[in-house]
Amino acid sequence: MPISNEPKIIAGNANKRLANAVARRMSMHRGMNVDLVDARVERFNDGEIFVEVFENVRGEDVYILQPTSRPANDNLMELLIIADALRRSSASRITAVIPYFGYARQDRRTKSRTPISAKLVANMLTEAGVSRIVTMDLHAAQIQGFFDIPVDNLYAAPLFALDIMENFRDGLEDITVVSPDVGGVARARELATRIGAPLSIVDKRREKAGEVAEMTVIGDVQDQICIIVDDMCDTAGTLCKAAEVLLEAGAREVHAYTSHGVLSGPAVERVTNSKLKSLVITDSIEPTQAVLNTPNIRVVPTAPLFAQAILNTWNGTSISSLIDTKTLGPIYEGLYGQH
Structure with missing residues (x-):
């Protein structure tokens, strides 16, 4: 003892x-x-x-x-x-x-x-x-x-659910949770169930690692507040591309929640210049000053x-x-x- x-x-x-x-x-x-x-x-x-x-x-x-x-x-x-x-x-x-x-x-x-x-x-x-x-x-x-x-x-999902219910409390009925790929459906479904929201999927095909060739939206996101959920954001290429595809499919605005903000290479610049209204990460990885200074990135404490x-x-x-x-x-x- x-x-x-x-x-x-x-x-x-x-x-x-x-x-x-x-x-x-x-x-x-x-x-x-x-x-x-x-x-x-x-x-x-x-x-x-x-x-x-x-x-x-x-x-x-x-x-x-x-x-x-x-x-x-x-x-x-x-x-x-x-x-x-x-x-x-x-x-x-x-x-x-x-x-x-x-x-x-x-x-x-x-x-x-x-x-x-x-x-x-x-x-x-x-x-x-x-x-x-x-x-x-x-x-x-x-x-x-x-x-x-x-x-x-x-799991970060219950923490994200609290954050969404607080920050989107006036528009919860318009939220659609989105998985950025087929492999993340279970994670996205869990968050969608917690906040009572529908689920959509962005089907992506890669020609080589780190490079997305094509994306297709599965589900109706017309006039919805789309929340992409993933376990990590590395170079942010997938997230930024998914945001563009969702807006083209009729989404009103796009936000993203990722458990781990790896944010390597051009990630911060990509997020800054992207169509994402906000990217929410946790502090599981210590955020750099560049991340903290980016207006559309928000850090929730773990x-x-x-x-x-x-x-x-x-x-x-x-x-x-x-x-x-x-x-x-x-x-x-x-x-x-x-x-």
């Missing part, structure tokens, strides 16, 4: 802003100050990562908060080395809280002689001493099966969600309760549900 009466949180460098927000939120819940574990995560001159933990963690329940976002390899190595440091310091249980799970797109062999990198990452995390994973909106849900340890996959998930894991209570919008409402009190 853990020695202290409180969970301990340690953060890598990938998203310190979110880690501090989670600690503040947990302080509110606990009625006492919850600080990040005092540690240093630094690099030698040749780029090697070095970790030193300055607090006693023997017998403790420790949570590492570290998305494996860009630079993916550096942030993944930080996570692995922190886990190894904690394991060798006799931590009782090590939980990796990975808001954005990198390498999730490599979840199967698409061609001969290609790797399944998501499985490799799962093996490395387990071998490093991680005993539990908490993440959000895995690109492929079957990645949970790559682990022989418990994996709690949280700290209340992850803070509660950590507390529920530590207390041994249900994580699945956080999938319910009714449960999240009080957690996000003050941000949503004022009306």
